[in-house]
Amino acid sequence: MNKARKAGAEIKAVEALAQGNSLVHRLSPLSKLAMALAYIIITVSFGKYDYSALIVMLLFPVIGYQLALIPIGTCFYKLRIVLPLVCAVGVFNPVFDREIMLRIGNVAVSGGVISMITLMMKGVFSLMMSFLLVSTTPVDELCRALRKIHFPKLLVSLLLLTFRYVSAMLDEVAVMTDAYHLRAPGQKGIHFSAWGTFLGQLILRSSDRANEIYSAMLLRGFTGDFDYSPPKKYSRLSPLIALILISLFIAARLFNVISLFGRLK
Amino acid sequence: MIRFENVCVSYEKGDAPVLDSLSFEIKAGESVGLIGSNGAGKSTLLKTLTGLLSYDGNITVCNLPLTKDNLAEIRRKTGYVMQNSDNQLFMPKVIDDMIFGPVNYGESRENAEKSADEALAKLGAEYLKDRYNHKISGGEKRLAAIATVLAMKPEILLFDEPSSALDPKNRRSLISILNSIPETKIIATHDLDLVLDTCERVILLSGGRIAAQGNAGNILKDKELLEKNNLELPLSLIPRGEI
Numbered sequence: 106m107n108k109a110r111k112a113g114a115e116i117k118a119v120e121a122l123a124q125g126n127s128l129v130h131r132l133s134p135l136s137k138l139a140m141a142l143a144y145i146i147i148t149v150s151f152g153k154y155d156y157s158a159l160i161v162m163l164l165f166p167v168i169g170y171q172l173a174l175i176p177i178g179t180c181f182y183k184l185r186i187v188l189p190l191v192c193a194v195g196v197f198n199p200v201f202d203r204e205i206m207l208r209i210g211n212v213a214v215s216g217g218v219i220s221m222i223t224l225m226m227k228g229v230f231s232l233m234m235s236f237l238l239v240s241t242t243p244v245d246e247l248c249r250a251l252r253k254i255h256f257p258k259l260l261v262s263l264l265l266l267t268f269r270y271v272s273a274m275l276d277e278v279a280v281m282t283d284a285y286h287l288r289a290p291g292q293k294g295i296h297f298s299a300w301g302t303f304l305g306q307l308i309l310r311s312s313d314r315a316n317e318i319y320s321a322m323l324l325r326g327f328t329g330d331f332d333y334s335p336p337k338k339y340s341r342l343s344p345l346i347a348l349i350l351i352s353l354f355i356a357a358r359l360f361n362v363i364s365l366f367g368r369l370k
Numbered sequence: 371m372i373r374f375e376n377v378c379v380s381y382e383k384g385d386a387p388v389l390d391s392l393s394f395e396i397k398a399g400e401s402v403g404l405i406g407s408n409g410a411g412k413s414t415l416l417k418t419l420t421g422l423l424s425y426d427g428n429i430t431v432c433n434l435p436l437t438k439d440n441l442a443e444i445r446r447k448t449g450y451v452m453q454n455s456d457n458q459l460f461m462p463k464v465i466d467d468m469i470f471g472p473v474n475y476g477e478s479r480e481n482a483e484k485s486a487d488e489a490l491a492k493l494g495a496e497y498l499k500d501r502y503n504h505k506i507s508g509g510e511k512r513l514a515a516i517a518t519v520l521a522m523k524p525e526i527l528l529f530d531e532p533s534s535a536l537d538p539k540n541r542r543s544l545i546s547i548l549n550s551i552p553e554t555k556i557i558a559t560h561d562l563d564l565v566l567d568t569c570e571r572v573i574l575l576s577g578g579r580i581a582a583q584g585n586a587g588n589i590l591k592d593k594e595l596l597e598k599n600n601l602e603l604p605l606s607l608i609p610r611g612e613i
Binding site for chain 2 (some may be wrong): 114117120121123128188243269276314317318320321322323324325326327328
């Protein structure tokens with residue numbers, strides 16, 4: 106399958122995941138958004154050598170995926186392009202921070218290696234939680250939640266339309282690359298001499314399609330706000346669950362649960 | 371119901387007009403075929419009628435002048451089925467797309483879903499309700515696109531090339547659907563056989579001007595007129611030996 110078409114299908118598959126009906130799907134988008142934001146902020150706030158305390162934070166997304174009935178592998182598969190970039194953050198830490206912080210047998214582990222691992226963990230955990238949010242909440246409901254907390258209308262519109270237009274653009278890329286390869290058999294990728302015209306055409310075609318989609322929205326009463334997505338019936342317990350979970354995140358941040366367990370004898 | 375008086379449309383200021391001094395009138399309940407060769411101005415006319423393009427002259431739709439103030443009301447009364455259904459279906463599921471319009475115009479979700487159910491029942495396409503837009507066939511997409519518009523209960527329906535990309539069976543069912551819709555219809559198409567089957571009146575556009583208008587049967591039988599405007603007789607009117 107054409108790579109662009111595959112990417113478009115993957116975006117649509119995430120949208121399909123968001124239409125599920127699990128325990129997590131039934132929580133209100135605003136509660137989920139608050140939980141995800143709190144989780145990310147708290148995860149990022151851990152100290153650079155706090156890897157042992159940070160491990161506990163992994164439990165929340167893992168349990169979340171189980172409750173959402175989404176295989177955790179789906180998250181890593183969908184994020185396979187972003188994950189290496191996240192992991193690359195802090196890759197130079199071992200070079201700059203060589204102070205020995207830990208010894209495992211005969212192996213000395215420097216502060217740089219520990220901070221690199223901590224940074225990777227923070228990035229991966231935050232991505233896992235973000236993907237859990239996106240795969241259990243339809244994008245228009247998410248935008249509605251953002252509007253509820255008075256996120257600027259313009260930025261929310263931009264987010265929603267970008268999401269819609271990315272699919273349209275990928276469709277156009279797929280059609281254009283198919284047409285190119287049919288007339289350039291055996292050629293790997295797009296020859297650099299065609300990049301300029303290819304990109305220009307892509308912009309023009311995507312812009313035309315985006316205009317058509319926007320016209321279709323206007324013709325059916327779209328005014329830039331999100332009244333069109335009235336809330337489904339979400340669990341009334343959502344705010345309470347959010348409150349409990351955020352308290353647990355804070356507790357995990359304040360108390361190093363792993364070392365507490367270590368002291369139990 | 372629809373009145374155009376000396377309407378001119380240009381895409382860029384100073385460019386030659388795409389629609390040039392168009393004047394015509396369409397009465398309530400009429401089914402009008404808008405025909406013409408490529409670039410004659412059919413889609414432009416439909417877009418102008420729904421306020422997507424600016425124009426010079428006077429346009430009245432449902433007794434309302436087409437101005438910025440009346441735009442929302444006019445769009446509520448007109449349902450535009452686009453040429454490419456993919457552009458019209460931008461939500462994940464068919465039902466999401468169907469309630470998009472009614473809810474935007476202030477209906478409750480329950481009422482919007484009721485309207486959606488009625489529209490799907492009218493088309494015999496109830497099975498599409500909870501399907502994902504990206505997983506349905508081209509013919510089903512066309513049905514879903516028509517349903518999204520019918521759910522708004524418009525007084526005027528505009529179809530842009532409704533039979534393009536449809537197989538013969540779907541085309542046949544589209545014709546019966548079009549004939550079963552009692553509202554005012556404008557059908558812009560190259561498919562002259564479809565016009566013959568669904569419209570009582572025809573407006574023939576050529577180079578942005580009206581080349582002829584009148585009874586569909588009379589205009590579509592006029593070989594000389596059609597050929598002069600880069601069209602051909604509908605296949606069903608050509609004697610078998612001449613095809």
